[in-house]
Amino acid sequence: MIKYIVALFITFFTLNASEIDIVEDFGTDDNRAKINVVESIDSAELQSDKAIVYQEPVKEQVEKVKPKEESIKKPKKKEVKKEKKVKKEPIKEQNSSKTAKKRVLKHKKSGKNLPQLAIIIDDVSKRSQINFLKSLPYHITPSIFPPTRMNMNSNNLAKNLKHYMVHLPIESHSKAMNKIYKMLFLKDSNDKIRKRVKEIRRLFPNAKYLNNHTGSVFCRNYKKSKVLYKALKKEGFVFLDSRTSKKTKFNQIARELGYKYYKSDIFIDNVQNVNYTIKQIRKGVALAKKQGYAVIIGHPHPTTFKALKRASKYFKDVKLVYIDELKF
Numbered sequence: 001m002i003k004y005i006v007a008l009f010i011t012f013f014t015l016n017a018s019e020i021d022i023v024e025d026f027g028t029d030d031n032r033a034k035i036n037v038v039e040s041i042d043s044a045e046l047q048s049d050k051a052i053v054y055q056e057p058v059k060e061q062v063e064k065v066k067p068k069e070e071s072i073k074k075p076k077k078k079e080v081k082k083e084k085k086v087k088k089e090p091i092k093e094q095n096s097s098k099t100a101k102k103r104v105l106k107h108k109k110s111g112k113n114l115p116q117l118a119i120i121i122d123d124v125s126k127r128s129q130i131n132f133l134k135s136l137p138y139h140i141t142p143s144i145f146p147p148t149r150m151n152m153n154s155n156n157l158a159k160n161l162k163h164y165m166v167h168l169p170i171e172s173h174s175k176a177m178n179k180i181y182k183m184l185f186l187k188d189s190n191d192k193i194r195k196r197v198k199e200i201r202r203l204f205p206n207a208k209y210l211n212n213h214t215g216s217v218f219c220r221n222y223k224k225s226k227v228l229y230k231a232l233k234k235e236g237f238v239f240l241d242s243r244t245s246k247k248t249k250f251n252q253i254a255r256e257l258g259y260k261y262y263k264s265d266i267f268i269d270n271v272q273n274v275n276y277t278i279k280q281i282r283k284g285v286a287l288a289k290k291q292g293y294a295v296i297i298g299h300p301h302p303t304t305f306k307a308l309k310r311a312s313k314y315f316k317d318v319k320l321v322y323i324d325e326l327k328f
Contacts, residue, residue: 114319115288118326119281120264120297121304122167122213122242125151129300130161136308138320143167143211143297146203148181155203163322165209165240166200170228172214172244186218190227197231209323211240211264211297219248226253238262240323242297262328268298268307277307281314288318293326 121133124142133140143165145154158164169183178185184193200210210232212219219225219241229250232239240262241250254261265287268280277298284296298304 114317115285115291116293116321116326117284117288117315117318118293118295118321118323119284119308120165120211120295120323121300122211122297123299124157124167125154126300127157130157132300132305137312138315139163139322139325140308140320141165141209141323144204145169145213146182146200158204158207163324164207165211165323166204166207166237167213168200168210169213170215170218172216172218174214177214180213184218184228186221186224188224190224193224193227194231197228197235197237201235201237208236208238209240209262210237211242212244213242214244215242215248216245219245219250222249222252225249229253229257233257233259240264240295260328263295264297265294266296268296269301269304272301272303274303274307274310277304278311278314281307281311285314285318293328295323295326 119138119140120143121129121140122143123145124130124133125145125148130142133142141163142157142161144157145151145167146169147154169177169180171183171185172178182196184196188196201207218228226249229239239250239254241248242264251261251263266280266284268284269277271277281296284294288294298308
């Protein structure tokens, strides 16, 4: 009996020990390997889950970025188009500016729409003076003295000239100047003044313009100036006032008789100096630009001729014309 009990006890103990081993087998290397496999699977699944979780936003970002890139690209194309348009516009402007420049050059060549400048050289009485003016590359009008003691045939200087005018001496404040042959004085009768004008017409049958030599006394006298002005008009002369006096009456007389008043603007050689004369010429050019035309007067002095030679660069923006071509 005791033996039987001991055997049962041994059997029971053995069975319990095996159950404990089985339970503890989870901690063996094999089971650990299984656990590691499970853990590796779990971690892989976790990693894959994480990867999926990570990749999904990436896909979303990619999908979101793509439309952004498309939206960015489109404006770029538009901007490029705008830039092209902007580039084309200045090209048109350049073309228009080139066209404008060509027109300006054409105007400069033809003289159209340029301010006009008329240069008159008074006191001309010699062929050499005429020849010098002809040698210059621009138009200058000689104002020729009627026959005087210096040249009793001065009217012949005008025979082969198309553009010229007559320089008529009238009384001044200078006793030396008042000795000029057949000068008109205030003391002269009206009839004498008219006859003198008729004589001038015979001497210069083709002359259109006439201006006064000196005259600071004569032109201040309203009555005598009116007689002279009317006589000149009757003989077909256009009178241009040299303005040897600020108190000249010819302006008033021209208006009263219904004629346009023609006058000189600047004397260029009151001082016989090349630089001074050039300075005065430049004033004349500036005045022409301002009012559309100008009339300047010089004399056959050596310094004036030198100045005229050197002044060509100042005439680029004006058209030099003969007095009978000037559009007042």
